[in-house]
Amino acid sequence: MQLPPALHARLAAGPGAAEPLPVERNPAAGAAPFRFAARLVHFPREHEFFEDGDVQRHLYLQDLFTRVAVEPEKPRVPEFTCQVAGCCQVFDTLEDYEHHYHTLHRNMCSFCKRAFPSGHLLDIHILEWHDSLFQILSERQDMYQCLVEGCTEKFKTSKDRKDHLVRCHLYPADFRFDKPKKSRGPATPIATLQVPADALGDDREQSEGDAMEVCSEHVAPRTEPMAERPTYSHRIPSTICFGQGVSRGFKSTKKRSKHQ
Amino acid sequence: MWNRRHGRLRTVGCGMEELRRRRREREAELRKARREQQLVSKRLLRDDTPEEAEGGCVALILGEAEIQQFLWLAQRGTGEKEREGALVSLRRGLQHPETQQTFIRLKGSMRTLVGLLTSNQALLQLEAARCLHELSHSEQSAVAEACLPATSYLLTYLAGHSSDLIELCLYTLGNLIVESESVRRQLLPQGIVPALASCIQSPHLTVLEALGYALSQLLQAKEAPKKIIPSASACSSVLSTPLPQHMLRLLQPGPKLNPGVAVEFAWCLHYIICSQVNNALLITHGAVSTLGLLLLYLAGAVQRSEDAGLELLLCPVLRCLSNLLTEAAGGQVQLRDERVVVSLFIILQFLLQKQPSLLPEGLWLLNNLTANSPGFCTSLLSLDLIEPLLQLLPVSNVVSVLVLTVLCNVAEKGPAYCWRLWPGPLLPSLLDMLAFSDTEVVGQSLELLQLLFLYRPEAVQAFLQQSGLQALKRHEEEAQLQDRVHALQQTALHR
Incomplete structure (x- = not known):
C-alpha cells in the first residue's frame, strides 16, 4: 500500500478539511435492481466481525506471564526501624517499609490505636466509638452508616447495619471490620498479636486487626485509653504505635502523600 | 505494562517453531471459545524474582499436612520472618493445581488465609493476598470460587494506601469476576463498581493498569449491558460513577499517556460503547474528540515506528470511534478534521503489514x-x-x-x-x-x-x-x- 508522500506532512499540519464538493443525488441511484445506500454500521459486542480483534486481545491477556516494566530488585538498604514513635519494626527495603507504613500507620485511630484499611472505615470507627455526640444523636436518628463505600444508607443500630450488610451487600456475617460491640469484654482489647486467623479453632480473642470490635465498649472520652494503657502495655505488639502525631483522631490528616 | 516476554520464559527449552505452534493452538482454542461465547482470560501477577522466573516448574506439590503446617506457622510462628516464610512456601505450593485442590478441600484453610489477609502484619498480609491471587488464577472453577469469602476484604483494601496490595487485590478480583455470573452477583452488591471508581484517581500506573484490567473483565460480562453499565440503577452502575470521565482522561494523547493503562481502558470503553446503553453521555464527556485525537497520536507513533506497545490500542480505539459515529446524538458533528482520515490511512498501511486480520475494523x-x-x-x-x-x-x-x-x-x-x-x-x-x-x-x-x-x-x-x-x-x-x-x-x- 503506497501512500502519497504529502500525506505525512498533512498529519503534521494543523486541523482542517477541504471544502466539500457539492452533493447532487439522482433518484435512479440505488434504484432496483440495485440496492446500495450509504449506511452507518453498528456492531454489537458478540458480532463475528469482532472475532479476530477479540482473539488478539485475549492472546495479549494470556500470553504474558510477568510484567515487563522489569522491576528492579528491591534495593537493599541498611536495616532501619519504623520512625513512627512506638513502632519498632525493622526493615531492609524501602518498599517493605512503605507497605508497612501504609497498612499500619496511615489510617490509625488515635484513641485506641487500631489500624484500618481505609479512611472511610476509620471515620466511621471514630464517629461511632469516640464521638460522644454520636450516642446522643443516634437515639434520635439513624446514625450507623453503611460500611460499603458508595452506599448512603444509615441505621438505628449496628445490628441493623450488620443485617443490611449481610442481606444487601452479601458481606460475611463475621466481617472483621464490623464486629458488634460486646457487652463488656475483657479489658485487654488490643493485646494479642496473634493474627486474626481464628480459623484453626481459636476464636476466643480477636486481634488488633478486628478494629471495630476491640476498642473498649463504652464511649471512651479522650483520656480513657491513656489511663488504661499501663494495664496491658506489656502485651502491646511491636507494630502498634502509641506515639502522638501519626494517628488520627477527629482532626483530618490528609497532609501526607509523599509516598505516592 | 504487560508485555510479551518471548525472551526469557518461553524460549527456554523450545525453538521458534514450537512457540509458533503453541501460539496457533492457543489461538484456535480462543476462537472456539469465542464462538461458544466462553471467551475469558485471567492474568497472573508474579514477582519476577530469579528463583521464580523459571515459571511453574519450581512449584512443589504440597500435601494436606504440609499445608496445615505452613498455615499454622504463618499464624503462630516465632518471629515475623518465619511466619512470612511459611506463607511464601505455601504460595509456591499453590502454583500447582494439585496443591490448590488440596488446599480448598482442607477445612478452615480459606478462613485462615482470609484471617492472614486481614492481619496487621503488613508483609504477611501481602503474602496472603499473593496466595489468594494464585488461587484466583486457577482454571478450575471450584478453586477460584473458594476465594469468594475473601472478596469483601479485597474490595475493602482497594480504598487503602498500599499500591502493591491494591494492585494484587485488583488482579485477583479481575480473575474472579470472569469465573461466573454468580461471582458477579456477589461482587456487585458488595460495591465493586464504586470501589473501582474511587481507585481510578490513584497516581500509581500499576494500580491503574490493574484497575483497567478488572473493569474490563467486569464489562465483558454477558449481563453487563443490563446490569453493570446502565446509569439508571443507582450507585452500582458504571455510567453513574465518574469512571467514564476518568477513562477518557487516561486516554488523552500526550506524553502522559501510558500504553499499558490506556489499552485496558480503551477496551473498557469498547465494551461500554458497543452495548449502546447511553453513548450520548460519553459523547457529552467528549469521547469522540478524545478518541479522534488519540487516533492522530497513534498514527504519529505508528509512522515513527515506535515500538511502545501503542499498536495494541488500535483495535479498541477503531471500534470505539466507529460505533460512536453511528450514534444519533452527534458523534459525527464532533469529528470534522480531515487528519482523522489521514491517520486512518497511515494505520491501514500499518495493519496491512503487521496485522492484516484487523484491516476490516x-x-x-x-x-x-x-x-x-x-x-x-x-x-x-x-x-x-x-x-x-x-x-x-x-x-x-x-x-x-x-x-x-x-x-x-x-x-x-x-x-x-x-x-x-x-x-x-x-x-x-x-x-x-x-x-x-x-x-x-x-x-x-x-x-x-x-x-x-x-x-x-x-x-x-x-x-x-x-x-x-x-x-x-x-x-x-x-x-x-x-x-x-x-x-x-x-x-x-x-x-
Missing part, C-alpha cells in the same frame, strides 16, 4: 466516516487516497467488500465526486473484481459500476473498450446477481 471506521460525510469523501479525493484504497482490494473478500462500499459512499454523492473517480485507476480495478467469484464482492462491484455510469456516463465507453461486457457475462447465471448484470448490460449497450 479499520475499513469499517472508514465506512462510518464517509457514509454521511461529503467532507470526508472530498478529503479522500483531494488527498489522493483512492489509489491506496484500491491496493487493498486483493487482501481478502471481506476487505474487498468494505473497500468497494467506501468507494460507493464516495460515488453516491453525485457527479462532482464521480468526476474525480474517472478517469483513474478505479475502472480497471473494478474490472478485475468482476473476475472474482465471490457473490458479495461482485455484487458490490456492480453497485459501484451503476453509480459510476449514472454520474459519469463517459466511463461507459471505457468500460466497453476494456471488455467490460465479457466480464459481466460471467455472472449472468448467478441468481443473486443476474438482475443487476442485465441492468448494467442495458445501460452499457444503450449509451
Whole structure:
C-alpha cells in the first residue's frame, strides 16, 4: 500500500478539511435492481466481525506471564526501624517499609490505636466509638452508616447495619471490620498479636486487626485509653504505635502523600 | 505494562517453531471459545524474582499436612520472618493445581488465609493476598470460587494506601469476576463498581493498569449491558460513577499517556460503547474528540515506528470511534478534521503489514466516516487516497467488500465526486473484481459500476473498450446477481 508522500506532512499540519464538493443525488441511484445506500454500521459486542480483534486481545491477556516494566530488585538498604514513635519494626527495603507504613500507620485511630484499611472505615470507627455526640444523636436518628463505600444508607443500630450488610451487600456475617460491640469484654482489647486467623479453632480473642470490635465498649472520652494503657502495655505488639502525631483522631490528616 | 516476554520464559527449552505452534493452538482454542461465547482470560501477577522466573516448574506439590503446617506457622510462628516464610512456601505450593485442590478441600484453610489477609502484619498480609491471587488464577472453577469469602476484604483494601496490595487485590478480583455470573452477583452488591471508581484517581500506573484490567473483565460480562453499565440503577452502575470521565482522561494523547493503562481502558470503553446503553453521555464527556485525537497520536507513533506497545490500542480505539459515529446524538458533528482520515490511512498501511486480520475494523471506521460525510469523501479525493484504497482490494473478500462500499459512499454523492473517480485507476480495478467469484464482492462491484455510469456516463465507453461486457457475462447465471448484470448490460449497450 503506497501512500502519497504529502500525506505525512498533512498529519503534521494543523486541523482542517477541504471544502466539500457539492452533493447532487439522482433518484435512479440505488434504484432496483440495485440496492446500495450509504449506511452507518453498528456492531454489537458478540458480532463475528469482532472475532479476530477479540482473539488478539485475549492472546495479549494470556500470553504474558510477568510484567515487563522489569522491576528492579528491591534495593537493599541498611536495616532501619519504623520512625513512627512506638513502632519498632525493622526493615531492609524501602518498599517493605512503605507497605508497612501504609497498612499500619496511615489510617490509625488515635484513641485506641487500631489500624484500618481505609479512611472511610476509620471515620466511621471514630464517629461511632469516640464521638460522644454520636450516642446522643443516634437515639434520635439513624446514625450507623453503611460500611460499603458508595452506599448512603444509615441505621438505628449496628445490628441493623450488620443485617443490611449481610442481606444487601452479601458481606460475611463475621466481617472483621464490623464486629458488634460486646457487652463488656475483657479489658485487654488490643493485646494479642496473634493474627486474626481464628480459623484453626481459636476464636476466643480477636486481634488488633478486628478494629471495630476491640476498642473498649463504652464511649471512651479522650483520656480513657491513656489511663488504661499501663494495664496491658506489656502485651502491646511491636507494630502498634502509641506515639502522638501519626494517628488520627477527629482532626483530618490528609497532609501526607509523599509516598505516592 | 504487560508485555510479551518471548525472551526469557518461553524460549527456554523450545525453538521458534514450537512457540509458533503453541501460539496457533492457543489461538484456535480462543476462537472456539469465542464462538461458544466462553471467551475469558485471567492474568497472573508474579514477582519476577530469579528463583521464580523459571515459571511453574519450581512449584512443589504440597500435601494436606504440609499445608496445615505452613498455615499454622504463618499464624503462630516465632518471629515475623518465619511466619512470612511459611506463607511464601505455601504460595509456591499453590502454583500447582494439585496443591490448590488440596488446599480448598482442607477445612478452615480459606478462613485462615482470609484471617492472614486481614492481619496487621503488613508483609504477611501481602503474602496472603499473593496466595489468594494464585488461587484466583486457577482454571478450575471450584478453586477460584473458594476465594469468594475473601472478596469483601479485597474490595475493602482497594480504598487503602498500599499500591502493591491494591494492585494484587485488583488482579485477583479481575480473575474472579470472569469465573461466573454468580461471582458477579456477589461482587456487585458488595460495591465493586464504586470501589473501582474511587481507585481510578490513584497516581500509581500499576494500580491503574490493574484497575483497567478488572473493569474490563467486569464489562465483558454477558449481563453487563443490563446490569453493570446502565446509569439508571443507582450507585452500582458504571455510567453513574465518574469512571467514564476518568477513562477518557487516561486516554488523552500526550506524553502522559501510558500504553499499558490506556489499552485496558480503551477496551473498557469498547465494551461500554458497543452495548449502546447511553453513548450520548460519553459523547457529552467528549469521547469522540478524545478518541479522534488519540487516533492522530497513534498514527504519529505508528509512522515513527515506535515500538511502545501503542499498536495494541488500535483495535479498541477503531471500534470505539466507529460505533460512536453511528450514534444519533452527534458523534459525527464532533469529528470534522480531515487528519482523522489521514491517520486512518497511515494505520491501514500499518495493519496491512503487521496485522492484516484487523484491516476490516479499520475499513469499517472508514465506512462510518464517509457514509454521511461529503467532507470526508472530498478529503479522500483531494488527498489522493483512492489509489491506496484500491491496493487493498486483493487482501481478502471481506476487505474487498468494505473497500468497494467506501468507494460507493464516495460515488453516491453525485457527479462532482464521480468526476474525480474517472478517469483513474478505479475502472480497471473494478474490472478485475468482476473476475472474482465471490457473490458479495461482485455484487458490490456492480453497485459501484451503476453509480459510476449514472454520474459519469463517459466511463461507459471505457468500460466497453476494456471488455467490460465479457466480464459481466460471467455472472449472468448467478441468481443473486443476474438482475443487476442485465441492468448494467442495458445501460452499457444503450449509451
